[in-house]
Amino acid sequence: GAVALPAADMRLALPDDGTAPTSSSKRTAYDLVSEGFGEGFNGRLVMVVHGDDAQQVQRASASAAAAATGLPDVLAVAPGQASADGRTALLAVVPKSGPSEQATFELVRDLRAKLATTAGATGAEISVTGVTAVGVDVSDKLSDALPVYLVLVVGLGFVLLMLMFRSILVPLKATLGFLLTIGAAFGATVAIFQWGWLASLVGLDTAGPLVSFLPILLIGILFGLAMDYEVFLVSRMREDFVHGDTAKEAVVAGVGHGARVVVAAALIMMSVFAGFVLVEDPIIKSMGFALALGVAVDAFVVRLSIVPAVMSFLGDRAWWMPRWLDRLLPDVDIEGEKLRPLETATSDPAPVGSTVR
Template identity: 65%
Template structure:
């Protein structure tokens, strides 16, 4: 692979104009496709095979008037509400395009006991995925007509339509600015930093434009584009950083520019291909869970990462050709030019990485004890981790959906925010009515049920909808118990099919299915990491060590995220207004992404250790060299990824906020604690045994040549010890 990539790097360097033109044309075409075909994303979550989803599908066929999206308009006043107060709100809600009905709360008895709160139920014809921007805007604009002052009513809107999709704003750009600063400090060259950042932005632009173009044909969750942007930026900058650093290293050794580009793509580029492939495989592997929105989310992010890899392998060498020696700091340019003419290399003084490597080896036992114990302690809060789909109770306090949520709980109780819907279907109207009576009687006696509303029947009377109000909120663990208790009670109802659904029931079903899939997915990812690293490093113990380190990273990240977002510790620092359950798909998404990123750092650090060991260094010296050569670039890469992810912590959307926080914390822990501290300590303990591989297994495994060993032999690189000059 290294030889093929070497040729690719040289070819792109030599045809720099053509390569840049092709990528710019592709960016323009994708941008045009996005503008022409871009559709809307959705906040809907579908779960095929669950009871709640089967009930929704049955409603769509047998009771379509009740299967569309719903909204709840909360009307309140300091004084008792009258029909005259509420009538204008009902009229305005009914005037929204494609609203089937806006129900008068005085007719549906949706008035609080003190008479100060009323709920206007709004039923739309279309499902939430088909609601247009015009409908959303008309619904969201309802509160503006009522200010709650001078004795008038106050209006807030909630429900499915009030949820606003996450947007990328100025706060996310903070991470890119910090990344640019880190690049400047790392390279000591504005040209190198700007080129690396621009290269990554082109890849993100192509990937995101293609993704938005697909929204016209494929249903995507609103979180998918933001997750793809988050990952595309982080890995795009990092992959370009790794290759550019290796390219600069070859220039310092006196290698001619085009040859240096070829070798950089052949060596560091091989590691980038492997690292990118692990991220893509892990994200695409989310499809095995069998949840459509999660599969689409994973595939969207995987596609963006794949584009980032292609950009790093092709566009980067072309841009390097335009940059020339300006890729180096000023103090190195003259020395490199001189040594290129005379032969020899320019030797740069050993940096902090060597010092840290020697220290890690010297204090390996204390480091292992403190490191493992510390990460295990950070994992403890994860024992109480509670997963649920987010509700408006965790939205920003200034949003209308949060205001509606709080007012509903204040006036009616928390259960009115998480109402359940029992769908009763039979062959005849008489059988349906009999079953509805049985269901209503049974459900009223269930612990945790506050009220059961009168049934609504479809036109032929064969399907009925029974609203059930729990006593607790939609993400409360007690509500889960209530849902299971109701399902257990109505399971024996004869002569009809009874299923429980609604946004709350769907959320519970999704969370439970994700929780069941989490151990399987974790086992798959850990097994995959062992297999892939065995192929790369030709070792048994190194992959096992890497997998154990990954588990420490995941556990500590889960623990910290639970402590902040669920338990509320230091929540104010990240702008969490109301702590609550973690979004149900966060753990499985986090495992997939962190796996790929952890393998990045493992490959870039340990591949150099293996390279020096194979060339005759002792196991101890090879470990120090691996850390010394790559500590600077891995540190920069980790800081860049952390900055990019942390920029999303300032987003208003609680899902994006929690994902950004978890990824930022996970990268910091994995890069600095696990890979750059625990790994060298473990490698020094293992010694030569770290590179043991049974002969039969060595013969069976294909040689991927990630380190470019075959390429070096083919190029017949000069042996070490050439004339050198030290540049301070």
């Protein structure tokens, strides 16, 4: 649980050259520009002013420049460049902070809010764009979609596991264990790649925000692997339980038969993902680290330690389901429980003296 705490401070952004390897040419150029002109020159914003005529655009451009200059994180506003017909003008805004810093994100939002008032007063259309502004928009969109995506993935997984195992507590345990896995993976990744803790151990030169699409990628891949490991273990427990074993005997049998499969599968995936940590690119490096750690936590901590302990503690209660819900849900009968009476009937020996035809 403590490993997941840094995840509360997770920041998302599109990558910039400021986090590139120090030996790369683009990082050298970024550092030279920052040293000579300030970090904001690496992430300039662009104000686009459009109106019905040139006079309106000129007035709106002057008002927009004055509004931007009044913001605390703006270093300078370059003079506007008008189009041939004078109906569109571009103004460059140089922030004081770097393109992936939180202050720049706030500047984009504040600038748009302030320019909305200016646009209303002048009647012109005023927009804020540029690579940095696009990065802010993408990060905000993905951050807003992340809770919905997580609820959808976990919710559908819960329903499918409930259909498979005919239980409420088993899928609840599986999904809560997955949330623990995600929390640990996010927390450790934030601590190393965003805060810079132990960054030298993974060969990271400069810490910075995580790439915007990492959480969605991490949730999707780890959820699939986590549910695979869950099914490997619990399906055998369920099969033995419905065929007459006690709950504890079913847990022992399930772990005994499924643990080797889970360990082998986890080691394979960890080896694949850990190989990406050796790449210089910090984006690929962070992806590989998060996935490798997530697989390790889920397989060895959640599925092979917590799951057997919880199943043993719950006993027969692990397979409880309300009768009304059991009647409502379709019975997929994965374990072949309905075939057992038929198998018993066909295997009974014929009575002595009877004729078998």
